[in-house]
Amino acid sequence: MPACQTRPVSDRESPAICAAKGCRAAAIWAVVWNNPKLHAPDREKVWVACDEHKQPLADHLAVRSFLKRVEPLRAAD
Numbered sequence: 001m002p003a004c005q006t007r008p009v010s011d012r013e014s015p016a017i018c019a020a021k022g023c024r025a026a027a028i029w030a031v032v033w034n035n036p037k038l039h040a041p042d043r044e045k046v047w048v049a050c051d052e053h054k055q056p057l058a059d060h061l062a063v064r065s066f067l068k069r070v071e072p073l074r075a076a077d
């Protein structure tokens with residue numbers, strides 16, 4: 001079977017994929033952030049990340065003071 005076909009994306013059934021550019025790894029971390037210039041203070045944006053990209057994404061947000069927390073990504077049940 002072809003190995004490099006694009007799989008259909010389903011929010012419900014596919015595992016979350018890392019938000020880092022070009023990364024197709026399964027995400028296991030949720031990087032929670034908020035841009036106070038764009039979002040209400042209680043609004044939470046989430047980037048999901050693989051183990052490799054959790055830190056770079058968190059750092060990217062932290063230097064802008066957008067980072068709220070990083071937590072393990074749990075599948076909704």
Ligand SMILES: [Zn+2]
Binds near residue numbers: 018020023024025
């Ligand atoms: Zn990644």
